[in-house]
Amino acid sequence: MLTKQSRNVINFMVACVNEFANKFGLSEKEAFDYLHKYNGIAFIKDHYEVQHCLSLEDTIDDLVAVCKNHGGFLT
Numbered sequence: 180m181l182t183k184q185s186r187n188v189i190n191f192m193v194a195c196v197n198e199f200a201n202k203f204g205l206s207e208k209e210a211f212d213y214l215h216k217y218n219g220i221a222f223i224k225d226h227y228e229v230q231h232c233l234s235l236e237d238t239i240d241d242l243v244a245v246c247k248n249h250g251g252f253l254t
Contacts (some may be wrong), residue, residue, distance in 0.1 A: 188227045195223055198235045199242060202254050213253065217246035 181189070199219075200210035213219045219242045223230060230238045243254060 187231070188224060192220065192223050192233050193226060195219075195230075195238055195242065196233060198239055202239055211249065214242060214246065216219040217251035219246050219251075 195204070196207055196210050196214060197212060200207050211220070214223075217241070221236075222242065222245045225243070230241065233241075243251075245251075247254065
């Protein structure tokens with residue numbers, strides 16, 4: 180059974196993936212695959228406590244920077 184904290188992190192990840200997909204015209208699967216490949220999913224998980232306090236727009240900007248630093252190409 181998932182803890183409340185785990186559910187909150189998962190829900191936030193889903194929201195971030197959906198917003199990322201919308202911003203870049205990707206499907207949710209394409210967005211997830213990209214974020215996973217370039218460490219965006221790990222970033223959300225590791226920095227949830229700070230990121231969920233920011234706007235989704237700021238979090239997406241942070242994800243773009245993290246992914247770019249790990250070889251990503253979307254800007």
